[in-house]
Structure formats: C-alpha cells, structure tokens
Amino acid sequence: MLKTLHQIASIGIVTEPAPDIDDTLRIRERLNERIRAVLGRALCIRHIDAGSCNGCELEIHALNNPIYNLEGLGIRFVASPRHADLLLVTGPVSRHMEAALRRTFEATPDPKLVVALGDCGCTGGIFGESYATCGRVENVIPVDVAVPGCPPSPTRILQGILTAVARSPASAASADLDTINLSVPPPE
Numbered sequence: 001m002l003k004t005l006h007q008i009a010s011i012g013i014v015t016e017p018a019p020d021i022d023d024t025l026r027i028r029e030r031l032n033e034r035i036r037a038v039l040g041r042a043l044c045i046r047h048i049d050a051g052s053c054n055g056c057e058l059e060i061h062a063l064n065n066p067i068y069n070l071e072g073l074g075i076r077f078v079a080s081p082r083h084a085d086l087l088l089v090t091g092p093v094s095r096h097m098e099a100a101l102r103r104t105f106e107a108t109p110d111p112k113l114v115v116a117l118g119d120c121g122c123t124g125g126i127f128g129e130s131y132a133t134c135g136r137v138e139n140v141i142p143v144d145v146a147v148p149g150c151p152p153s154p155t156r157i158l159q160g161i162l163t164a165v166a167r168s169p170a171s172a173a174s175a176d177l178d179t180i181n182l183s184v185p186p187p188e
C-alpha cells in the first residue's frame with residue numbers, strides 16, 4: 001500500500017489535456033441549422049407505402065436508429081400529410097393505392113417535395129406496369145428526387161432527402177444554399 005502511494009505521489013498526474021474543440025466536425029449540427037435556415041423549422045416527412053414489399057421500409061426504419069439519428073438532424077416523420085414538407089414514397093404504385101397517393105399529395109401543403117424511393121418507386125422495378133400496378137411514382141404524382149436501389153441504404157435515403165431540400169424553391173431563395181453539405185457522416 002505504501003509503495004503504491006509513493007508511486008502515485010512521485011509520478012503525479014499523467015493524463016493528457018483534452019484537445020480543443022473542432023467546429024468543422026459538427027456536420028450534424030450544421031445540417032440541422034441549414035435545414036432550419038431553408039425551411040424555418042424541422043423537416044417533416046410523411047412516408048407513404050404505395051405498394052412496397054417492405055424492404056425499403058426496413059431501411060427507412062434504420063434511419064431512426066441511434067447510428068443514423070435522423071431526429072438529431074432536425075428531420076422527423078409525421079402521421080399526417082397536412083403536417084408534412086416532404087412525401088417519401090416507396091413501392092410501385094398499386095392500383096389500389098393510386099387514389100390514396102393522389103389525395104395525400106393534394107393534402108400536403110405547398111411548397112411540397114416528393115422523393116420516390118427504391119427501384120420500384122423510380123421505375124416500377126420488378127413489378128413494372130400492369131393491370132395491378134401503375135409502375136413508378138412519377139406516373140401518378142410529380143417527383144423531385146428519385147433514389148434507386150433495391151432497397152437503397154439509409155445513407156442513400158438520407159442523401160435523397162437532403163438533395164430534395166437543397167434543390168427546393170424555398171432553398172433557392174437562401175444565399176446559404178450552395179454551401180449545404182450533402183455528405184452524410186458514416187456510421188460510427
């Protein structure tokens with residue numbers, strides 16, 4: 001015991017001082033600030049499954065986990081199109097969902113953005129167009145950004161969402177726009 005105390009007293013504190021903070025590393029906070037600068041509020045997304053196999057939904061769900069931390073970026077999902085800025089549409093649009101998708105689009109206040117997700121949302125995918133499906137989302141409502149993949153990764157989905165925000169009419173009025181950083185931090 002005495003030997004240990006002597007050792008502690010003679011060596012002193014060897015812990016290195018903490019490094020200074022580096023503001024350039026604050027990607028998430030800057031994204032949050034810029035989304036608020038463009039929209040004046042958090043980005044609210046209404047997700048619509050227009051006929052997906054649910055593979056794309058699994059990747060969307062991953063966006064809310066602690067790795068991608070979507071709410072930390074100031075982006076959240078809402079239950080009503082009347083509260084939404086952006087519609088995130090998955091799947092080929094089945095004939096049963098065609099009217100519902102149109103009505104959801106009409107219920108979303110302007111200016112609204114639409115992101116079509118997955119190969120099915122972009123092109124109709126393996127389902128194509130038939131008596132049962134209208135094919136790609138753009139066959140039913142206007143689309144701003146299409147994110148391919150079967151399914152696209154959470155990072156690609158996030159890039160698609162941020163691309164839509166950066167190219168929106170609201171953002172065109174913002175001088176800060178060209179500096180929006182679309183790079184997504186890799187999972188830690």
Ligand code: SF4
Nearest residue numbers: 053055118119120150
């Ligand atoms: S793109 Fe692939 S994962 Fe997404 S709904 Fe179509 S088949 Fe499923």
